[in-house]
Amino acid sequence: xxxxxxxxxxxxxxxxxxxxxxxxxxxxxxxxxxxxxxxxxxxxxxxxxxxxxxxxxxxxxxxxxxxxxxxx
Numbered sequence: 001x002x003x004x005x006x007x008x009x010x011x012x013x014x015x016x017x018x019x020x021x022x023x024x025x026x027x028x029x030x031x032x033x034x035x036x037x038x039x040x041x042x043x044x045x046x047x048x049x050x051x052x053x054x055x056x057x058x059x060x061x062x063x064x065x066x067x068x069x070x071x072x
Contacts, residue, residue, distance in 0.1 A: 031061050031062065034054060038058070
């Protein structure tokens with residue numbers, strides 16, 4: 001994976017995790033929506049690596065929230 005794609009993916013994962021952590025987006029509903037979308041898209045995609053970003057996002061949302069203590 002190129003550095004540009006990895007950076008793009010990381011930015012989206014962090015943004016979505018932040019929105020969930022701050023309560024802007026409901027974690028369970030958002031995760032269910034993404035899982036449903038992936039299941040619906042998967043049959044039409046020949047190269048399953050195309051779903052890598054979506055799988056990474058779902059995995060990141062399932063992870064426990066990051067610590068909120070500041071590093072000094």
